[in-house]
Amino acid sequence: MNPISHDWSFLPEAWxxxxxxxxxxxxxxxxxxxxxATLSKRHDLGDSIRARRLLFSILYHQxxxxxxxxxxESTAEKNIFPLHELEEPSRxxxxxxxxxxxxxxxxxxxxxxxxxxxxxxxxxxxxxxTTKFALPT
Amino acid sequence: MSPKSARTFLSICLPDGPDSSSPRxxxxxxxxxxxxxxQCDYKEQIAADNQARQILxxxxxxxxxxxxxVEQASTISNTRRFTLRDPAMLAVLIGFLLLIALLAxxxxxxxxxxxxxxLAIAAEGAKLRSEQFEMVDQPxxxxxxxxxxxxxxxxxxxxxxxxxxxxxxxxxKIENQPVAVLxxxxxxxxFMVFDPALFGISMTPTDTxxxxxxxxxxxxxxxxxxxxxxxxxxxxxQKDLIPLLTRSKL
Numbered sequence: 001m002n003p004i005s006h007d008w009s010f011l012p013e014a015w016x017x018x019x020x021x022x023x024x025x026x027x028x029x030x031x032x033x034x035x036x037a038t039l040s041k042r043h044d045l046g047d048s049i050r051a052r053r054l055l056f057s058i059l060y061h062q063x064x065x066x067x068x069x070x071x072x073e074s075t076a077e078k079n080i081f082p083l084h085e086l087e088e089p090s091r092x093x094x095x096x097x098x099x100x101x102x103x104x105x106x107x108x109x110x111x112x113x114x115x116x117x118x119x120x121x122x123x124x125x126x127x128x129x130t131t132k133f134a135l136p137t
Numbered sequence: 138m139s140p141k142s143a144r145t146f147l148s149i150c151l152p153d154g155p156d157s158s159s160p161r162x163x164x165x166x167x168x169x170x171x172x173x174x175x176q177c178d179y180k181e182q183i184a185a186d187n188q189a190r191q192i193l194x195x196x197x198x199x200x201x202x203x204x205x206x207v208e209q210a211s212t213i214s215n216t217r218r219f220t221l222r223d224p225a226m227l228a229v230l231i232g233f234l235l236l237i238a239l240l241a242x243x244x245x246x247x248x249x250x251x252x253x254x255x256l257a258i259a260a261e262g263a264k265l266r267s268e269q270f271e272m273v274d275q276p277x278x279x280x281x282x283x284x285x286x287x288x289x290x291x292x293x294x295x296x297x298x299x300x301x302x303x304x305x306x307x308x309x310k311i312e313n314q315p316v317a318v319l320x321x322x323x324x325x326x327x328f329m330v331f332d333p334a335l336f337g338i339s340m341t342p343t344d345t346x347x348x349x350x351x352x353x354x355x356x357x358x359x360x361x362x363x364x365x366x367x368x369x370x371x372x373x374x375q376k377d378l379i380p381l382l383t384r385s386k387l
Contacts, residue, residue, distance in 0.1 A: 008210040012198040015206065019196065029202050033209060040213045043223040051213075079196045097149070098190045103156050104149040119145045126182070129189050 007048040013099045014055055016080070020095045021063030023077050023084040031066070035059050052101065057110060064088050082132040089113075090125035097122060143168035144175045152183060251349035251359065252338045258311055259357040259370050262318050262329050270305025270320050277301045277319055277328060284308070284330075289317050292330055293365045301326070312336070324381065329368040333361055340366070346382050348375045358382055 011032070018028035018035075035058040045051045068085070072078040083095055089111045096102055102110065108118040138146075143165035150156035169175040273283065278299025284292040289308050305320035314335040319328040333340060340347070340361040348358045358378045359368040371377060 008207065011206050011210060012203060015198050015202060016193055016196055020193075025199075025202065029206070032206055036206065036209050036213065044225065045213070076196050079192050083192060094189075095193070097151065097154070098186070098193050100151060100154045103154075103159075104146065107149065115149055116145055119148045122149055126185060126189075130185060133188065 007051065010052050010055075010101055013101055014059060017056065017092075017095055017099060018059055018063060019076060020080050020083045020091065021059065022066050023069035023072055023081060025074055025076060027066065031059065031063055035062060038062075053106065053110070056096065056101070060092050060110065064092070082129060085132070086125055086128050090121050090128065093118060093121045094125035094129070138164050138168045140168050140172045140175050144179065147179055148182060151186065251347045251357070252333075252340065254336045254338050255333075255359050255366065255368060256349055256351050256357065258316055258329060258331065258336065259355070259359075259368060260351055261311055262309070262316065262327050262368075263352070263355050263370050265307075265309070265318060265320075265327070267305060267320065270307050270318075273303055273306045275303055277303050277321070280306060280319065284317050289315055291332065291363075291365050292317055293363055293367065294328065294330065295360070295362060295367055298328065298367070298369070301328070303328075325372050327370040329366075329370065331366050331368075332364070333366045334364075338366065348378050348382075350375050 014032050014035075015028055018031040019025065022028045022031055035055055038058050039045070039051065039055055042054065045054065069077075072081040072084075083091060085091075086094065093107065093111060096107055096110070104115060104118070108115050111118065111121070113121065138161075146161065146165045147169065150162060156162045169179055273280065275283070276299055277294045278296075280294075280303065281292045283306065284290075287308055301321045301323060303319045304322055307318055308315050309318055310316070315331070317330040319330075320326075321328060338361075340359070343361040346358050346360045348356065350356045354372055355370055356373050356375045356378050357368055357370045358381070359366055361367075369378070369381065371381070
């Protein structure tokens with residue numbers, strides 16, 4: 001297997017995010033592949049940080065158009081299903097926060113929100129997850 | 138930073154995330170340390186987040202999935218490619234063409250505008266009175282030697298104006314530069330001949346007429362030919378020049 005080059009070291013996180021959006025492993029792979037194909041047509045990739053932001057932005061805009069699944073099948077799909085069920089943009093915001101790739105500023109920019117709006121979005125996601133997992137509040 | 142805004146900021150970043158080493162994050166931690174309830178609330182958030190993050194941590198990406206994606210990504214160049222379809226390149230190209238067009242318009246005759254310096258010469262010439270001229274009685278085209286004797290070289294009248302009968306001629310100076318002036322009784326015209334370079338006048342393209350009105354009652358037409366400017370000044374409007382120039386068209 002080829003080692004992941006430094007520039008694309010975020011591909012596993014991209015696939016996990018795609019899995020949250022699609023709740024199907026095959027669909028997640030197809031979504032990342034399609035997003036990479038879209039990315040390859042751009043002329044303004046610049047450095048790997050910009051490429052990462054663009055890739056996740058494409059994943060967000062393409063992935064949120066995919067209809068939700070009602071039942072998970074594989075173990076991985078079952079794992080992420082609580083996240084998959086969240087409403088957008090809470091689902092994407094909390095997933096990307098947990099993946100730890102973006103600063104608060106970039107995360108807010110990705111969703112076109114201010115920091116206080118992002119805080120509210122994440123608050124709704126946390127509340128919904130608390131209910132699903134019966135997390136301590 | 139107030140404790141409330143600090144708490145808001147801490148809710149949008151993780152203690153081990155990209156912001157955790159920023160001064161703002163450290164200030165926020167310091168700010169909520171003054172409030173026990175906010176600190177307790179933040180600790181609960183961290184605990185809940187850690188539990189929820191396990192969802193993603195335990196999710197492994199299968200090798201057979203990752204491998205093709207890595208290969209696909211490795212074909213993408215991260216360097217900026219300059220192609221004509223790049224919007225940035227298009228913007229630069231359009232800007233460059235506009236700059237060229239603007240410079241061409243400015244330097245190549247200012248799109249046929251009557252030179253302001255020539256208008257000043259026409260205005261001075263139109264003020265001359267008949268007694269200020271030396272009497273001559275010759276066609277305009279035969280005055281080259283007359284002006285040469287007066288020290289004015291390269292006197293030139295377009296062929297179609299050579300037959301106009303002149304009753305007075307002189308050289309007068311504007312900005313200490315010579316201008317040959319001819320008084321023509323027909324249409325109460327003045328012909329003026331001068332070297333455009335001496336007045337900083339540049340007329341490109343040459344051999345084309347440009348007309349203008351000035352002082353509310355005069356109209357002038359000018360053209361450059363063979364390195365000299367020939368100007369006709371009449372009492373009237375620009376439209377009154379048209380038959381004259383049409384008839385005199387070379």
